[in-house]
Amino acid sequence: MNLIDALNWRYATKRMNGQQVPEEKIEKILDSIRLSASSMGLQPYTIFTVTNEELKKKLQPAAYNQPQIVEGSHLIVFAAWDDISEQQIDEYMQNIADVRGVTLDSLTDFRNSLINTVQSRTPEERYEWAARQVYIALGTALTAAAVEQVDATPMEGFIPEKVDEILNLREKGLRSVAMMALGYRDEENDFLAGAKKVRREKEKLILHLN
Numbered sequence: 001m002n003l004i005d006a007l008n009w010r011y012a013t014k015r016m017n018g019q020q021v022p023e024e025k026i027e028k029i030l031d032s033i034r035l036s037a038s039s040m041g042l043q044p045y046t047i048f049t050v051t052n053e054e055l056k057k058k059l060q061p062a063a064y065n066q067p068q069i070v071e072g073s074h075l076i077v078f079a080a081w082d083d084i085s086e087q088q089i090d091e092y093m094q095n096i097a098d099v100r101g102v103t104l105d106s107l108t109d110f111r112n113s114l115i116n117t118v119q120s121r122t123p124e125e126r127y128e129w130a131a132r133q134v135y136i137a138l139g140t141a142l143t144a145a146a147v148e149q150v151d152a153t154p155m156e157g158f159i160p161e162k163v164d165e166i167l168n169l170r171e172k173g174l175r176s177v178a179m180m181a182l183g184y185r186d187e188e189n190d191f192l193a194g195a196k197k198v199r200r201e202k203e204k205l206i207l208h209l210n
Contacts, residue, residue, distance in 0.1 A: 001149065008197055010146035013153045015190035016071035016183035025148045026074055029182065032144035036137040040114055042092055044084055044130035045137065046174055048167065050075040055166075062162035063179065068153045072183035077167065078138055079174035080130035084118045127175065134177040141180060155179040 001009065026049070033047055050056055051074055060069040069075055081088070092114075093107050118126060138154055145152040156178055163169070163176040187193040199205075 001147070003143075003147065006146035006149070007143070009149070010142065010152065011192055011195070011197060013068065013151040013181070013183070013185045013190060014192055015186040016068050016073075016151060016153075016181065017186040018071055019073065019184045021073040021150050021182055021184070025150055026182065028148055029076075029141055029144045029150065033137045033141050036140035038133050038136060039129070040117075041096075042084075042089075042114070043133065043137075044081040044088075045134050045177070046079050046081075046172070047137075048077040048079065050077060058166050059158075059163060062166065063155060063158035066153075066155065066157065066181075068155075068181035068183070071186070072153070072181035074182040076141065076180040076182065077163065077176055078134045078178045078180070079167075079169050079172075080127060080134050080177045082127055082170070082173045082175050083123050084126050084130065086115060089114055089118070131175075131177045138178050138180060145180075145182060150182055151185045153181040155181065 030047070030049070036043075038044075050059065053070070056070050056075055059075065060066065063069050089111060093104060093111050096102070096107060097104050121129065142152050142154060158176070158179060160176045163179075164174075167176070169176055185193050
């Protein structure tokens with residue numbers, strides 16, 4: 001299945017059949033998140049995969065009892081950093097130095113630019129910036145799931161404070177932003193399973209400025 005066929009195939013699955021997704025497919029989807037684009041490459045978020053059935057049942061009421069939480073194979077929670085510290089930036093610089101075989105001194109200008117960008121914003125603005133990075137990763141994960149022919153449901157419909165409490169996110173310096181259920185569609189019980197995909201006409205959505 002090519003990319004466009006995969007994107008035509010996918011939809012926000014409303015009911016899943018409980019079938020487990022093979023771990024090799026899950027790992028490819030998680031790798032796509034790790035490789036996703038991120039402003040300045042910082043990736044200011046942490047990803048949680050939830051497979052424990054009791055934990056998923058605890059999370060379901062916080063997500064307005066959406067059935068995919070428990071019917072899906074895996075629940076992915078995207079949590080943005082509550083704030084961005086110099087230590088986190090320095091860890092990122094060290095990672096660049098290690099991976100690319102360069103010195104930390106050669107990264108001084110980049111480090112200072114990143115710190116200045118971060119420090120010019122309020123703590124809430126820093127969190128909002130981190131949260132926007134989450135959505136880039138979420139979009140990448142949805143595309144990867146479609147390529148793997150794994151059904152996925154992106155979710156904003158939950159109470160972040162309750163999810164944060166259940167997963168002890170605030171103690172980790174994190175705040176939940178989005179979730180994604182992964183599994184396989186229940187074609188008998190999902191009213192959207194056979195529905196045609198509806199999107200804006202390309203001519204109205206995309207304007208060419210030649």
